[in-house]
Amino acid sequence: MTHCVAILGAGIGAEHLAGYLALPDRFTVAAICDRDEARAQPLAAKAGAAVVAEIAHCLGDPSVDLIDVCLPPHLHAPVTRAALEAGKNVICEKPLAPSLIEADAIAETAARTGRRVFPVFQYRYGRAVTVLRALRERGMLGAPHVATIVTHWNRNAAYYANPWRGTWQHEMGGAVLSHAIHAHDLIGLLFDPIESVSAMLATRINPIETEDCAAIAMRTAGGALVTSSITLGGADDVTRLRLVYGDVTVESGSAPYTPAAADWRFVARDPSRQDALDALVGAERRPHEGFAGYLEDVADALDGRPHTAVTLADGVASIALAAAIYHADRTGERVRLPLDRSLAIAARLAPA
Ligand SMILES: NC(=O)c1ccc[n+]([C@@H]2O[C@H](COP(=O)([O-])OP(=O)(O)OC[C@H]3O[C@@H](n4cnc5c(N)ncnc54)[C@H](O)[C@@H]3O)[C@@H](O)[C@H]2O)c1
Known part of the structure; x- marks a missing residue:
């Protein structure tokens, strides 16, 4: 099966695009979405994709089954949840969320909608x-x-x-x-x-x-x-x-x-x-390194083939670790994981 992708964000999105183009029988890139349309244009030309300014347009496109979130970090959690609610699977650049509570909320939305989230850790x-x-x-x-x-x-x-x-x-x-x-x-x-x-x-x-x-x-x-x-x-x-x-x-x-x-x-x-x-x-x-290797594993996971794709739990764990590091620095304490979700301060990245 070929997955039809909309890439949101034309910065690191260019590197993701190169990965998709290395896997032409697994992915088709339908749209490059960026409110800076001039930035999206050369990427779209490479892929034969449409230039789109509005995220909502991609989420509402029934031909798209995979949304690739390459937006600035504060947009990752809300756009990932909106894409799940729209019935899409999601690839999400790091970091997944601004707090452990919001990372958990993404996991809840994914479980409820039956869709999947693949956090990006291409160093693997x-x-x-x-x-x-x-x-x-x-x-x-x-x-x-x-x-x-x-x-x-x-x-x-x-x-x-x-x-x-x-x-x-x-x-x-x-x-x-x-x-x-x-x-x-x-x-x-x-x-x-x-x-x-x-x-x-x-x-x-x-x-x-x-x-x-x-x-x-x-x-x-x-x-x-x-x-x-x-x-x-x-x-x-x-x-x-x-x-x-x-x-x-x-x-x-x-x-x-x-x-x-x-x-x-x-x-x-x-x-x-x-x-x-x-x-x-x-x-x-x-055969494939970096983003192409990562994306090939995502395609295998979506297609039910054997895979080692990055899981949503891996993304949630990365936010928990960051929250623990910030909490350890601010308090001078040694912080244990898994973090207690009831400790709001320990679950937040930004200072109170
Ligand atoms: N995995 C990696 O190795 C890696 C490397 C670089 C960046 N990143 C991550 O990728 C994300 C993006 O980083 P970047 O360097 O590409 O940032 P960037 O600012 O260069 O690009 C983001 C793009 O999103 C667009 N955008 C912002 N808000 C929008 C909106 N509401 N609608 C449509 N388009 C919008 C901007 O116009 C911009 O072109 C960050 O979270 C960053 O941490 C990951």
Whole structure:
């Protein structure tokens, strides 16, 4: 089956479009929706799609079965819910929602309408992550013990000229929510779910409301310890993970948007096992990386084929983790997950 898509938002929507165009027998892009029609025009021309200014027009189009939300963050939750109510399946860029309560409301709407939401975590898609998942399934890694995550990017005044960025109202968070969210998602995937968090955040690089530096310590459900260092004041853009399992130490590539596409280092703790490890690492392939890999998995999920698509629960977990990090910084407490939904302050990203 070919899915008929409307992409809302022509910024990162251009990268999503490239993913759809790489999968012509799975998707047709019917519309590019942006209130800045001049921005939508070149994308629409590439896809043979219509330019649409109004979101409601796409939600009301019976030929569209999948809405791809690439809008500024504050619009994600309301537009996702409206699309579900209109009977559409939804792909939603990060972050899913401004609070855990609203993330839960999306899950409730999806359950009630019988439609699906796929949060965007395209960092999961690349040969290296495929290899790591396969090694884990075969019991080749041993228990996760320790990880370090580096998200050191360079963002300056030109980046913040886009008025939604750097604000609690519209971006809803800073580098924790917008930039490190992908690498934090990988810990849940490659280690275990995060179970407790301590954090210190700061705004040191740009004159914005939200944080642009962070030092975070986390413990996973399995007892592994994870540190995450974040800044938007790096000289270049580096995302890097170093994952220490009982039997293998793994070091990622460093590309900011496609870290899993690069060759990662897999080093056996017992040197006699290195050749067997290298043989397995060399054998794994995945045809599509990044957004195309992510979208292929979404198509498989929609078509009832075997898949590992990002789930709505993964998106809700990413908002819960961000809320826990903000709460840990504001209170100085170590915050446990899952968060108590009755703690309104703990469920909100923006300060009270
Ligand atoms: N997954 C990733 O790696 C990744 C990378 C970049 C951005 N993002 C996320 O994607 C989202 C969009 O980011 P961006 O950089 O493309 O932003 P952007 O501001 O460049 O683009 C958003 C577009 O939405 C349009 N828009 C805003 N309100 C609208 C409305 N009511 N109706 C129609 N169009 C409207 C704007 O005109 C703009 O063209 C953000 O949530 C961001 O965090 C994700």
